Amino acid sequence: MNKLLNFLFSMSRPKKPSHAAVTCFVDSLLPLKENDVQRLYHVPRHPRYDPDSAVVDQIVLSVTPTPGVYSLIGYPLDESAAGSTAPFPRIHARPPRTLCFLHRPFTLDRRSVRTGTLVFASHTAFDEVLTVGWNTALAERLGMDVRDSLCVQGYKGDVGRKIGIVSQVSVTVGTLLDRIQGEFGTSELALGGRSDEIRVVAIMNAFNESEVHRVLDMTRQQGWVAPDEDGRHLLYLTGQPRISGLEAAKTLGMSVACVGHRQAEEWGIQYLATRLRSAFPDAHVEEVYEEEIPVMRAKKEVVVQDT
Numbered sequence: 415m416n417k418l419l420n421f422l423f424s425m426s427r428p429k430k431p432s433h434a435a436v437t438c439f440v441d442s443l444l445p446l447k448e449n450d451v452q453r454l455y456h457v458p459r460h461p462r463y464d465p466d467s468a469v470v471d472q473i474v475l476s477v478t479p480t481p482g483v484y485s486l487i488g489y490p491l492d493e494s495a496a497g498s499t500a501p502f503p504r505i506h507a508r509p510p511r512t513l514c515f516l517h518r519p520f521t522l523d524r525r526s527v528r529t530g531t532l533v534f535a536s537h538t539a540f541d542e543v544l545t546v547g548w549n550t551a552l553a554e555r556l557g558m559d560v561r562d563s564l565c566v567q568g569y570k571g572d573v574g575r576k577i578g579i580v581s582q583v584s585v586t587v588g589t590l591l592d593r594i595q596g597e598f599g600t601s602e603l604a605l606g607g608r609s610d611e612i613r614v615v616a617i618m619n620a621f622n623e624s625e626v627h628r629v630l631d632m633t634r635q636q637g638w639v640a641p642d643e644d645g646r647h648l649l650y651l652t653g654q655p656r657i658s659g660l661e662a663a664k665t666l667g668m669s670v671a672c673v674g675h676r677q678a679e680e681w682g683i684q685y686l687a688t689r690l691r692s693a694f695p696d697a698h699v700e701e702v703y704e705e706e707i708p709v710m711r712a713k714k715e716v717v718v719q720d721t
Contacts, residue, residue, distance in 0.1 A: 430471060431696070432470065433470060441453070445539050445543070453534055458532060460529070472512045473699045474512060475700070476516055516533060517679055547576060556593050556651075558615055558617075560579070586612065588610070590649060598678070607647075621650070
C-alpha cells in the first residue's frame, strides 16, 4: 500500500523541465545559425553538471542583462551588513533553480551569475524570426496570409539571412494600425500612403531605399499589384524610421508604420515567454523589461616619462 501511495504521490508532483528540454524547445523556435552568438552563452562550471538532469524552477527572459535580471539570476545581497565595504551573500535555503534567456547578452557579467544557472542566448536568429522580419507568428496575428507569402532574403552580404515577409491582406490602414498597436503598444504611422486600402503588408527588418523598391518589385512580379502601379496599396512595417526608406516610400505612395527597435525586440521576448509557459507549465516564467545600465570602463592613465 505504501509503495502504491508513493507512486501516486510521485505522479501527482509537478514535473519540472530540465536545462536540455528548455534549450531544445527554444532551438525549435530559433534556428541555430553560424553567425549567431553562442547559444549556450554561460554554462554552469561544475564537473558533474548534466543538462539532462539539471532541473529548472524559473525561466528569466530579457533583451539584455539588467539590474532586474541580476536580481533573479545572481546572488541576493545582505542589506543588513551596514558599514561593510562589500556586500555579503544572503543565506537562503535554496534559491530558484534558474535558466535565463538573453537576446543581446554581450555585457553579461558572468561573475554575477549564480552557481548552477544556465544563460542561453540568440541574437541573429531572434532578430530574424521574432522581431520585424521573417516573423510568421506576427504576420498571422496581423491577418496576413502566411501560406501564400514571400520571403525577403539576403542582406549585407549574408545571402541566407531572412529579413522580411510579404503577404496579401484586405484591410484599411486604420484597422491595420489598430492591430499593430494591439501587438506592440504603439502604431506610429511614420508615413501615410496614397490610399487607405491596404492589399499587401511587408514586415521588414531593414528600411532603406533599395529594400522599399525590392518589396514593391516582388509584389509586382507576384501579380499582387499591376506592373505599372505604385505602392499606394502597400504598408511597410518596420522598427526604426530611416530617412532613405521614408523618402523612397513617399515617392512610391506607400504607407509606413514604425514600431521602434526596442518594442520589436520586446515583442519577441513576450512571445517566447508565452510559448515557454505553455510548453512548461510547472516552471515559473519571468519577463524583465527595463533598460540596461551602460558599463563605464575606466580610462587607462597614460604615464609620460621624461627622456
